[in-house]
Amino acid sequence: MGTPSDVKPAFYALERGGWRDYVTLLHPPYTAWHLSYVAVGAAVAPRFHADRLLWALAAFFLAMGVAAHALDELNGRPLRTRIPDRALLALAAASLVGAVAIGAGAAAAWGWGLLLFVAAGAFLVPAYNLELFGGRFHSDLWFALAWGGFPALTGFFVEAQSLRVEGLLAAAYATGLSLVQRRLSTPVRRARRELGTLEGTRRREIALRALTAASVLLAATLVAARLDG
Numbered sequence: 001m002g003t004p005s006d007v008k009p010a011f012y013a014l015e016r017g018g019w020r021d022y023v024t025l026l027h028p029p030y031t032a033w034h035l036s037y038v039a040v041g042a043a044v045a046p047r048f049h050a051d052r053l054l055w056a057l058a059a060f061f062l063a064m065g066v067a068a069h070a071l072d073e074l075n076g077r078p079l080r081t082r083i084p085d086r087a088l089l090a091l092a093a094a095s096l097v098g099a100v101a102i103g104a105g106a107a108a109a110w111g112w113g114l115l116l117f118v119a120a121g122a123f124l125v126p127a128y129n130l131e132l133f134g135g136r137f138h139s140d141l142w143f144a145l146a147w148g149g150f151p152a153l154t155g156f157f158v159e160a161q162s163l164r165v166e167g168l169l170a171a172a173y174a175t176g177l178s179l180v181q182r183r184l185s186t187p188v189r190r191a192r193r194e195l196g197t198l199e200g201t202r203r204r205e206i207a208l209r210a211l212t213a214a215s216v217l218l219a220a221t222l223v224a225a226r227l228d229g
Contacts, residue, residue, distance in 0.1 A: 007196050009079050010189075011205050021081035025073055029212045031065040033181070034147050036219035037174040041155030043222035044166045048159055050227060055106055056158045060151055063099035063121055067092045071129035078193060096125055111161040117154045124150065140182045148178030177215065184208050 012029055014020035038060050042053040070092040073079055103118030124146045127137040137146070152174035156167030184204045191201050 007192050007198060009193050013079060016080065017082055021083050024079055025069050025081055025083065026065055027069055029209065031061070033212045033215050034064055034151055035060055036215045037148055037152040038155035039219035039223050040174065041152035041167060041170045042159045043219070043226050044170050045156050045159035048226040052110065052158045053155070053223070055102055056155055059099040059102040062095040063125055064147065066095035067099065068125045068129050070095070071126060075130050096122065106158065113161060114157065117157060120150065140179060143182055144175045144178035148174035181208065181211065
């Protein structure tokens with residue numbers, strides 16, 4: 001067993017410094033995994049519009065892929081990047097504002113009901129990642145709901161402008177799979193970041209990589225089927 005500084009904080013983390021820190025900050029595999037939930041939700045909607053899905057993906061990439069992860073890094077430096085605090089704050093603020101702007105524009109164009117989802121997302125990003133309200137929203141269940149069920153349900157609503165059983169089932173799928181992700185990733189994070197060891201991480205990380213690939217492929221398959229339909 002070494003020290004935490006001897007072991008990468010994540011299997012996808014690049015060497016520290018420069019542009020590599022910004023790539024690591026995005027948590028690329030996990031961002032792709034959770035964006036796949038947006039696509040799954042959109043693909044099971046009764047009506048499908050590719051342009052709506054693209055805008056939804058852009059908004060979630062900004063809010064979840066950039067803003068949430070920047071705030072997470074600001075709150076304790078789990079990835080041990082050298083990105084200055086001011087840069088992390090600027091990234092988080094600009095990305096969250098951009099996501100809200102996309103959401104507001106989408107609501108004006110497609111239906112004002114989307115504003116409820118925009119408001120929920122704007123709340124969940126800082127509440128979860130900064131552990132506001134005493135960390136009440138920073139739990140395995142809230143992770144699964146906020147980064148799993150919520151993206152899937154939003155993807156569905158963007159397309160359907162209503163809530164139906166298909167959307168709820170997609171959200172349940174994403175919530176359940178996110179709980180599995182959490183159960184696998186929590187001991188890996190602890191081993192790498194607190195204990196400074198890779199012992200016991202290999203099988204879990206293989207499973208996480210496989211689930212990432214499977215989730216993205218499933219989403220791509222469903223979207224491809226709708227584009228061809």
